[in-house]
Amino acid sequence: MMKDFFEKLKETKNIDFTDQQKKALLHREGPALVLAVPGAGKTTVLISRVAYLINVLGINPKEILSLTFSRAAARDMKKRFIEINGTDSTSAPHFSTIHSFAHQVVKKELSTQGIEYHFIEGKNAPIHKLELLKQIYSHINKKGIKEETLEDLANAISFVKNRMISPKDIKQENFEIKSFPEIYGQYEKWKREKRYIDFDDMLTLAYGILRKNTKLLQQYRFKYTYIQVDEGQDTSPIQYALLRLLVHPRQNLFIVADDDQSIYGFRGADPKELLDFKKLYPQGQVFYMEENFRSTQSIVAIANQFIQTNQNRYHKNLHTQKEMGSPILVKRSREYKEQIDYLIEELKSKDPQCSTAILFRNHLSAVGLVDQLLSHDIPFYLREGKRYFFHHWLTRDILNFLYLALDHEDGKSFEGIYYKMNQYISKKNVDLVKKKSNNQSVFDVLKNSKELPDFQRKRMAALEEKFFILSTLTPIKALKYIEEHLNYGKFLQQRKKTRPSMVSTGEFILTRLKNIAENTSTLIEFLCRIEEIENWMKQCSKQKENSSAILLSTLHGAKGLEFDRVYMIDLVEDQIPTYASIKQWERGDIGLLEEERRLFYVGMTRAKKELTLLSLYPSKATDRNCSQFVEEVQACIKNEIHQNQANPYFKVQDKVQHKLFGPGKIQWIQDNTVAIDFENHGVKKLAADFCMYNGILEKMQSI
């Protein structure tokens, strides 16, 4: 029967399970943890085990509950199960998110008690959580909240609940958000009084209900005798606590996970439970699946070495039997523009039938890409159309400069930038502008005011002249003029001394604005282009995912996905790893930096055939450095070259084309040296820090 089961899967689905996979899949009773590498078939094993429990062991499908982290993943599991098992969806076992399972519990209990409640998140929420948080933040801190801080605030609240931190233990020093303990307290009080709950409350409430209501708990324990968890590495302490309650005393808990892919620590996920699995369940079994069925050898070998720098992890030996494939290409550019130009050329020249993804750490990276992909008519799909870029203070500053240049009556824009031009304009002067009538020029008001001393009136006349000049420039010249002649560059330098992370993001945005400016010829065209990109991004979140288009996604959003070709872009310090993780690491705490490395690893392992890492050369002028992870990958590549001559980078007999010396053939490789017999220059020995890509030798590193 068991033999038939595997043979059927092999025949119908072309899945020939390895011994490691079979061992895990055949696990019957008691706790089990399947630790696996990326692309090892974790989800495949999990759903096949459901089929095995039902078809071979005769377990009632309704007794099996499989949980995962997102609705899309739960839907995907159900679909894949039906494909394997052929069951119609009505008699299928239960595939759900942990949140939706918790909601079931909460709904049941609260409706029995006749208690009404509303959601403060989701499409139909009468008031949205983020809106409420915005209000509470500005009420407590007496100032508005930036969009990215709002997201950090929502994540911090999630973190507290998922990590089961009691309100009295919330300490300001552990959170970046100003007045976080007070904001948290008011948010919770508001919800309690108005009977609202957020998504994470469902977990806390369900846990509390099941601990108190033993009858209900017994019902669930009786209902689900087998519980499985996918993506176990991104499960949080509250979720594990809930699971521990449910599986007791049978302990039929089957978790598949890859601790190296744990990337949601900032929301409270914690792979510690996996690392402590044997302590928590001494009778539990741990299975390993270390063969990757997704990526070529050249990607797998480097990714495997790369992740071993992390200290807090289970050791695994990622390997594959797939072909060697193209080597990982590390491409460094001098400027952001050069990076995008390279990418566009690549996308145009490659087979459009292959699935392709462009991945980045930060939503801000999407804007420059969207601009260029739209200009070149390359079809793409953007996963989340977040629009911080357009609301960021730096974008607003630049737009304010331009609006004021084009319309001297625009007092609002003046108010946004007057103190950023080093013109000694006081609050009093601004009050004059605030009181002016609509059709009066800001500069006329200041120039003609009796309240201003002579020298200041003259200064305002000079400033007016500069804004006039600004209005006559091309967009790219205008942006440089703002920096150099309207002192905005100085303002950024000064701010950098006190708030370096903020300015580093600002500079990143400024470069993107310059890229967009370079492709437009008038200020009006530039402003319209910015609006057009923003509108496009607004629309895109409503579009359906298009599988034949290039996918643009954050690294987080790419979790669980795979593509023939992957480009990871903007790989510079402060982006990935983030500024905060670097600072924490400098203080001796490696936690955040390791999570960033895992995120980079998730990105690398999404690629099936080709992986390109796009970074920038260091620049003293802008304090920019290549991502340390790119350097680590390059070190892994060099190591691979030293250790293994049969690697994708160099092979004896390989025909190569060198940028300077033309065609040649590799004669021998030793340590860090490769000898090439060039047709026109004879034998030359070169340092092996070269990368061979499609037969062309590219120098990988020339710092």
Ligand SMILES: Nc1ncnc2c1ncn2[C@@H]1O[C@H](COP(=O)(O)OP(=O)(O)OP(=O)(O)O)[C@@H](O)[C@H]1O
């Ligand atoms: N034994 C096998 N033979 C052939 N293909 C397999 C085998 N096991 C899994 N696969 C295929 O490998 C691919 C990756 O599998 P799956 O998505 O289950 O991996 P995963 O471990 O969940 O990946 P990740 O954690 O990186 O998202 C799928 O296309 C799956 O069909």
